[in-house]
Amino acid sequence: MARAFNARVRHCEFKPGDLVLRKVLHITPDSRGKFAYKYDGPFVVKEVFSGEAIILRDMDGTENALPVNADALKKYYP
Template identity: 40%
Template structure:
């Protein structure tokens, strides 16, 4: 039993329409990529307006995250930060070497994400 869809199709006209759709597809992709770049730039602008850049200099005192070091495991009521420690050297990409108050250098470098300013 033929349906309207199969009887109304015109093979020559259908091929032309498919070619036109392919041409329009490239245009839609270009428009989508333009919208994507615009949305990303807006998100970057929003983030940069609100982010607070934190850097430490040698001689600053900081706390480091207990989650990063796993030194004290007292459950959810345990301390979240350890310290204070003194920054001895600032490496690149937000890495720091810390000096404890006992006079020992901590055995690894610490990322800025795991440090918090200590106000003594």
């Protein structure tokens, strides 16, 4: 079963300077239910670590302190 799943997984490689969207993982009290945004961003990849942890920064240059797992990101194409 694992082999069948792994055959269909698409691996994304991120490089510094790529634009990405971050999945919203928390539910806010003022959310709009099923109409809430699923992704937040765009962000710029600042640094990529070996364990698929990625440091992001906003488009205006402010850096996010916590690393984000690569599974919660997808590439953004403007």
